[in-house]
Each structure stands twice: as structure tokens, then as C-alpha cells.
Amino acid sequence: MVDVLIPYRFYGVDSVFYILSSIIGFLVSYYAYKLYGMTGRKSHLYFYLGFVLLSMSLMTIGLASTYGYVNFFEHGQPSGQQSIIDTVAFVDDFGYWIYYIISLAAYGLIALSYLPDKKKTMFTPIMIPLWYTGFPYFNILSFFLLSYAIFNAILNFTSKKNLNSLLVMAAFSLIGLYHLLLFFTSFSKIIYVAAHLSLLLGFLSLLAMLMRVSRKGG
């Protein structure tokens, strides 16, 4: 695992970013669920489940890291009681593992929803070796899985050239950039901040698209 450098002033802010991103993700899931409800198509189900899982994973890491930060601010550096340190470490580790597993499944489902129906069966053999590559490369794997959605969003924007498709393209690209930047957090603290800003901006871009869709629906 790489060491993650987090600026002290950013302690807790990242948790807020995760929770806000998760809430927006659940809003996207709600629309995706309505889409699936109308069509009943499998690819729409994958898309819906993908966003539900992504939102759940962000909420998990948001809450787990909040718990860690609250304990840090209450008890200071990990030099206090061993039982407290153990509990905080357990909750934090557990939260991260859940986040890793559910996020990868979510990105897999989102990528699957973009695949043509005939090629969906190819997906599992591709995913298995990726899975066993392990979690140290979680951010690179996530970026790799998300890159297919980014590619499709770029294609969609180039053919549509409207603001909604631009917002989705920006959203996927920024979420992809978040994972890419997180891989390099051992080099500088500012990269950690930039990565999380990128994540939040990505989800805010999705929120802007949702607001436009819900306003212009009529």
C-alpha cells in the first residue's frame, strides 16, 4: 500500500466530500431506477445498481473516516488507550475494504451497462484477473474500469454537443481523475486535496445535470 499524505487542515473535509458525493450518487440512482422501471432492460439495471453501489461505497468511507477523525480530534494522536486505537483502526480498515470491494463492483457494473449486449459475456473473464490484481492498485483498477464510461461519455458528447452530455463527460472524467490522482498521494499532500476536489466537482457536475433534467422535463 502507498502512504497517503493528508494535510491536517483537510482532516474531516474529505469525509464531507465523500458524503456529499454519495448523496448526489443516490439521486442519480433514483433517476436510473426510474429509467429501469420504464424499460426493464438489463443494461439499465446494471447502470442503476452501479450507481447504488458507488453511492453506498462513498457513504461507507465517508462515515468510517468521519468516525476516525472524530476520534482523532477527541483523543489526539494515536498514543492514547490501545482499545480506542484498535477500534478506530478496525472501523477505518473495515470501511476502506468495503469501499474498495463495492466501488470496484460499481465501476464494473457501470462499464457493463455501456457494453453492447453481445459483448457482455466477455466481461466476467476480463474482470476476474483484474480482481486478483489486488487492492494496492485499487485506484488504477477503478480508473481502468471507469475509462470505458469516460470513453462512451466523450463519444456521446461529440455526437450530441449539448450541456447535459458535457456535464456527464466532465463528471466521469473528474471521478476518473480522482482515482488517478489518489494513486500519487504519496508524493504530495496537495495531490490528496486536488483528488478530493476532483471527486466533489465530478458529482456536482452530475447534480447540475440532474437539476437541468428535472427542471426541463415539462
Add this chain to the structure above:
Amino acid sequence: MNPRRSKIHIYVDILKLINRKNGRAKPTHILYGANLSHIRLKKYLAQLLENGFIQRISEDGHTYYIVTQKGYEFLHEFKKIEQFSEAFGIFV
């Protein structure tokens, strides 16, 4: 572009067509406007009636179909979902 319309698109086409005809249309107008065979039209009209999206009325010895409030709400919802799916490049 998908040459085969999905069921949902056929529903929307029929509802939009009735709406364009001042909110009421004869079955023959729907038949030609929605570009459906007689058998398929009967099937879809029955489904729209069952869902409460349209209503059948008789006037001057003619049968007309009108869009219900639920039908307009469905059209409104469809427009939102269509825009949502188009933004992602996944089509309804």
C-alpha cells in the same frame, strides 16, 4: 439509431399523436400516425387503457381515444428520463 422501437417508445408515440390531435384521436388516425399494424395497435391500445394512460370515448357514433391525466404525467416523466439517459448516452 435503433430501427426497432421499444414498447415504451410506441406508448409515447401514441400518446403524443393523440395529444397533437387536440387531445383526442380516432383509431384509424393512430394506426397511420403511429405506423403500426392493426394487430399491434390493438395490443398497445389495450395496454395503454389497462395502464390508465388513455381512455376510450364514443361521440357521434365514432370511437375516440383521449389522453388521461395519468397519461400526461407519464409523458412528462418520460421526457425527464429520456433527457437523463441521453445525457449518459444510454438510450431508453
